[in-house]
Amino acid sequence: MMKVAFYKHHRTGMAGLFDAVIRVVTGGPYSHCELIFPSGMAYSASIQDGGTRFKRIEFDPARWDIITLPLDRFASELFCFREHGCGYDYPGAFRFLVPSIPQSKKRWFCSEVCCAALQAGGLFPGVKAWQVHPTLLYQLLTRGGS
Secondary structure, eight states, X not given: OEEEEEEOOOOOHHHHHXXXXXXXXXXXXXXXXXXXXXXXXXXXXXXXXTEXXXXXXXXOTTTEEEEEEOXXXXXXXXXXXXXXXXXXXXXXXXXXXXXXXXXXXXXXXXXXXXXXXHHHTTOOTTOXXXXXXXXXXXXXXXXXXX
């Protein structure tokens, strides 16, 4: 089964500042999210890694909340392979502050690519992935977006 991990830890330094800005602007506890496939490989878009990537991550429960999905992973995983190596959507990460920033067709931020991958697997029809931040993705998965 697939899982989705939501980062809730409070770091220091520039990374911590960026996390804090995301949390304040989106009004929630999460600043990043990752898909986790049954192999244990995680997938997302990351500033530190320069864009979309697969990566092994140790998901410490003190730093991450994890949701298990009863979802056929194959379509989502295929989507991730197709988008692997795309750049990070730096302007898109600020779209929640400045809604007029245009959507990128070739770059992703974390919750956008995770949402789009889950849509490829059949979840969230009609949701605009580029409008989904980590806390909203958590809400969509746990409360149907309410």
